[in-house]
Amino acid sequence: MKSDLFAADNLATQATAPGMTLQNAKSVKYAVNGEMHARQGAMIAFRGNLQFERKGQGIGGMLKRAVTGEGLPLMAVRGQGEAWFAHEAQNCFIVEMEQGDALTVNGRNVLCFDATLSYEIRTVKGAGMTGGGLFNSLFTGYGKLALVCEGSPIVIPVAPHAPVFVDTDAVVGWSASLNTSLHRSQSIGSMIRGGSGEAVQLRLDGEGFVVVRPSELTPQKHAAN
Numbered sequence: 334m335k336s337d338l339f340a341a342d343n344l345a346t347q348a349t350a351p352g353m354t355l356q357n358a359k360s361v362k363y364a365v366n367g368e369m370h371a372r373q374g375a376m377i378a379f380r381g382n383l384q385f386e387r388k389g390q391g392i393g394g395m396l397k398r399a400v401t402g403e404g405l406p407l408m409a410v411r412g413q414g415e416a417w418f419a420h421e422a423q424n425c426f427i428v429e430m431e432q433g434d435a436l437t438v439n440g441r442n443v444l445c446f447d448a449t450l451s452y453e454i455r456t457v458k459g460a461g462m463t464g465g466g467l468f469n470s471l472f473t474g475y476g477k478l479a480l481v482c483e484g485s486p487i488v489i490p491v492a493p494h495a496p497v498f499v500d501t502d503a504v505v506g507w508s509a510s511l512n513t514s515l516h517r518s519q520s521i522g523s524m525i526r527g528g529s530g531e532a533v534q535l536r537l538d539g540e541g542f543v544v545v546r547p548s549e550l551t552p553q554k555h556a557a558n
Contacts, residue, residue: 348415353427353445353477360419361427361444361479365410371418371445373408381414407443418445423481435473435509438480442505442546447476457513457535471509480505484547491541498534499545508541 345356348364356362363369365383376385386409410416419425425444430436437455446452451474472478482505491497491511498516507513516536537543 345415345417352447353479355425355427356417358424359422360417361425363410363416363418363445364414365416366413368409368411368448369445370407370448371410371416372420372443373406375418375420375444376410377417377419379414379416381412383410383412383414383416385410409448418479420444420481423483424485426480426482426486428478428480430472430474430476430478432475435471436478436506437469437471437509438478438506439504440468440470442480442482443470444479444481446472446478449476450474450478469506473509482544482546486544486546489543489545491537491539491543493538493540496536496538497543498536499543501533501535503545503548504535505544505546507537507543508539511537511539511541511543513537 342357345362348354348362351364351366353361353363353369360377363371365381373387387406428436430450437457440454450472452470452472454468455471457469486505489497489499491508514536516534
C-alpha cells in the first residue's frame with residue numbers, strides 16, 4: 334500500500350529514551366517508565382503496559398486534581414510504554430524547567446508533565462473574579478511540561494517600569510516571580526455607553542515574560558445533528 338500518509342514525518346518510531354518529545358506540532362509522545370501526569374482525556378493512543386488512573390499517588394500524597402478555568406482534572410499514567418497526547422488539535426510546546434524555575438500556567442493550557450514537577454492551584458493575586466485567570470497552576474521543580482495553545486503563542490517580555498496588560502481570557506502563563514493586579518482601562522462613561530469590550534485586564538509587573546494566545550474566546554464545538 335502506498336500513500337503520502339505513510340511519509341516518515343507521520344510515522345511513530347520507537348522511543349530511544351524515557352520522557353516526552355514532540356510527535357508533531359499538534360501532539361506529544363511520552364515514553365513512560367514509571368509515572369507521569371496528564372490532562373484527563375488527552376490520551377489519543379498508547380502501546381505497552383500502561384494504566385490510566387483518575388486518582389492516585391502523586392507528589393506529596395494523593396494526586397491533586399487541578400481546578401482550571403474549564404474545571405478539568407488530571408490523571409496519573411503508570412507503567413512502561415508509549416502514550417500520545419493532544420487536545421483539540423491545538424499547537425503543542427514543551428517547556429524544560431530547571432531547579433529554581435517557577436511558571437504560572439492557566440490549567441486549560443496544560444497537556445502533560447513529568448512527575449518530578451510539583452504543582453499547586455493558586456488564586457491569581459489581585460485578579461478578583463475575572464475570566465479564566467482566577468485559578469492558575471504554579472509549576473516548580475525539575476522536568477518537562479507540555480502546553481497547548483490555540484494558534485501561535487506570543488511571548489511578551491516584562492521589564493521593571495514597563496508592565497504588560499493582558500486579557501485574562503487570552504493569557505496562557507507567565508513567570509511566577511511577576512506581580513499581578515487588576516487593571517481597568519475603560520472609563521465609567523464608556524461603560525455606560527456600552528463599553529469597548531476591553532474593560533479589565535491583568536497587569537503584570539516585575540521582570541520576566543508572559544505568554545498569550547491569539548484568541549480571547551474558546552471556539553464553541555458544533556452540536557451534532
